Amino acid sequence: MSDTFDDLQTSYGRCLQQGKFIARFYEIFMASHPEVPALFKDTDFSKQHIALRRGISAAIAHAGGSTLTKRTMEQVACAHSRGGHAPVPPALYPYWTEALLVAIREHDPAYDLALEQRWRKALEHTMRHFVQRY
Numbered sequence: 001m002s003d004t005f006d007d008l009q010t011s012y013g014r015c016l017q018q019g020k021f022i023a024r025f026y027e028i029f030m031a032s033h034p035e036v037p038a039l040f041k042d043t044d045f046s047k048q049h050i051a052l053r054r055g056i057s058a059a060i061a062h063a064g065g066s067t068l069t070k071r072t073m074e075q076v077a078c079a080h081s082r083g084g085h086a087p088v089p090p091a092l093y094p095y096w097t098e099a100l101l102v103a104i105r106e107h108d109p110a111y112d113l114a115l116e117q118r119w120r121k122a123l124e125h126t127m128r129h130f131v132q133r134y
Contacts, residue, residue, distance in 0.1 A: 004064035005122045011115055012056055015107040022049045024106065029099035033092060056100070062129070063122035073126070077133040090131040097123050 015021040026045070030037050040048070055076060058069040080088040088096075101119060105111050 004066075005060050005118065006064075007115070008060045008063075008118055008122055009057065011104065011108050011110065011119070012060065014110060015104055016053070018107040018109075021103060021107045022052055025052070025100055025103040028102050029096060032095040032099050035089070035092060036095060039086070039088060039092075059126040060122055063125040073129060074133075077130045080130055081134050087134075088130070090134050093127045093131065097127060 026040075026048075030040070055072075058072045058076075062069045062073045078084050079086050097120070100123065101116060104119060105116070108115070
């Protein structure tokens with residue numbers, strides 16, 4: 001049986017219940033590296049918050065082997081590829097991951113080191129997918 005990362009969907013749900021999770025993530029991410037704010041210069045953040053909210057859940061499912069998220073993950077990877085409408089240099093993915101983990105730590109009352117390692121494992125799977133398609 002494969003790992004579906006259901007515990008991460010539960011963790012993510014706890015984060016969203018705390019409110020302002022997505023906004024806090026962007027606050028942390030924007031401050032994480034000098035190149036990051038420029039990636040969002042023409043961004044409609046109301047739409048971006050919705051996209052990220054869905055994207056995190058899809059990334060968890062993708063890491064768990066879900067075929068239902070394959071198309072979504074391909075679309076996101078294409079958008080963030082070198083030729084996409086919102087290219088993200090692979091060197092910035094670790095900043096994204098760390099910003100997300102800080103936001104999770106702040107918003108999930110059940111956060112601990114074991115859960116962080118599970119998040120890292122799932123996020124690494126998705127980031128590797130994006131970097132391969134860059």
